[in-house]
């Protein structure tokens with residue numbers, strides 16, 4: 001029984017399984033899935049630029065506002081010069097008030113345009129985030145099941161929630177602040193050289209320092225940002241896993257263990273973030289200091305120019321204020337650089353999803369299955385393996401006529417679930433082919449294929465919504481009486497009607513507020529509503545009381561009637577009625593036939609069936625193994 005349990009847990013609770021099998025996480029180990037392929041900054045910029053294209057007008061709007069705001073801020077140094085030289089210097093007191101009003105007016109216009117710019121920019125930014133997030137999610141949904149097998153949900157969640165924000169910011173702020181900064185740098189430089197070329201050269205002395213600092217930062221920042229994003233993801237993954245396993249944490253009394261595991265991840269994030277911040281804390285003030293060096297030099301040289309009469313006091317004043325307008329955008333460019341490095345790390349993670357191969361590429365020409373197939377399913381020497389080094393299915397063949405019930409039995413890990421999961425193309429075959437009514441399933445569109453198949457899985461999964469929503473998932477536009485009919489046929493109408501809120505009762509995450517038997521029946525109702533010619537049923541193994549078992553059994557019989565059904569059966573009572581029973585072992589079908597035929601063959605199945613006092617087929621397997 002232990003093997004059975006542990007393999008179940010491997011699917012349901014991967015972490016627990018690792019604990020049980022002795023692979024408890026060591027401190028600091030990381031999910032390898034969290035790493036994305038390294039990409040150049042240019043590639044990221046090019047990719048994000050695509051998302052900005054629809055909003056050219058908004059981009060233009062922010063830029064125009066920024067330029068106006070900049071132009072008005074240029075009035076300040078000019079007016080200062082006029083006030084110092086012409087008004088104060090020449091004692092024209094009556095001009096002081098109009099000059100100040102003019103200055104206030106210029107400030108007001110600067111800030112009005114700034115406010116407008118911020119508003120347009122916010123809308124621009126949120127639109128791009130919205131588009132990009134939708135695109136990432138849409139892509140994510142269309143990736144093959146195997147992609148999700150390899151990755152932590154918490155990691156993917158962090159990418160959609162956080163990384164998307166970080167990656168677009170750089171381009172929005174980059175287009176705007178970058179252009180404005182460069183414009184103001186160029187504008188101020190012209191004014192500086194126009195005022196006094198020698199002094200302007202003095203002001204440029206710190207430039208090599210600034211450029212060198214920026215280069216050094218850019219070259220070394222990427223790995224720190226990458227580490228920080230990965231640490232954020234690792235924490236998200238652990239959190240997600242633990243929230244889903246909260247009952248197991250409690251049952252095993254692992255609060256302290258999980259506290260310390262979480263603390264470990266949180267600490268890695270703290271260290272990662274501090275690593276990013278520490279460098280910024282040195283880099284940013286160092287760059288400011290380099291700028292101040294320029295101001296000091298200018299005042300020094302400029303002061304002597306004023307004393308020698310080469311320039312006026314007002315001109316020096318204006319020069320120094322202009323200089324402020326020069327170094328400020330330089331500082332902003334450094335900030336942009338920081339954002340760019342963060343965006344590169346996030347962009348790698350986002351575009352990792354966007355570039356993953358879709359489930360079935362749209363480029364290949366695909367037919368559609370007929371609107372409703374008859375349900376003849378043929379497996380021709382189907383081979384499959386999840387990973388290259390281990391065959392899970394080894395040349396299995398099967399012919400199911402329309403409406404037949406095929407039961408699959410066999411020990412745990414034999415490949416039964418894998419066998420049925422290939423039919424809706426959750427995974428691609430390694431060899432052989434599967435046809436439905438003669439159509440090769442690898443050549444038809446997934447949409448038309450999956451619309452012919454209902455799946456009732458081993459652990460009934462319900463979405464966090466109402467019972468009504470969950471049943472309607474089978475067919476969103478079903479009418480009220482169809483909904484009730486399906487619920488009645490699934491033997492769940494009665495228990496739903498007894499709930500205080502009936503069909504509008506909320507089921508909780510994954511359906512936790514319902515019992516296993518109830519969940520199972522709701523998921524049968526959902527499948528009934530979908531009403532497909534082909535049915536896959538991975539029978540629940542959980543023991544329910546005989547009455548519920550009878551209700552489920554009835555519901556299943558109604559569900560299977562008239563459909564080609566593949567049933568992974570655990571109850572001998574279900575198996576007996578099957579048209580064909582396939583006995584699987586080690587990825588092969590070792591016996592096949594009806595119950596009577598298999599009994600006559602006197603093989604493994606016959607021996608299983610002869611073992612007395614069992615309800616579940618697995619118990620027979622275990623008893624046989626003990627002999």
Ligand SMILES: Nc1ncnc2c1ncn2[C@@H]1O[C@H](COP(=O)(O)OP(=O)(O)OP(=O)(O)O)[C@@H](O)[C@H]1O
Pocket residue numbers: 004007008149386387392410411412413414415416417418419
């Ligand atoms: N997503 C997966 N990735 C890699 N290996 C897998 C995956 N799912 C199953 N396997 C492996 O494939 C083999 C067959 O698994 P499968 O789930 O088909 O067994 P099963 O017959 O349905 O068993 P059970 O009766 O316990 O449900 C097992 O050895 C299992 O470890």
Ligand SMILES: [Mg+2]
Pocket residue numbers: 416417418538
């Ligand atoms: Mg299984």
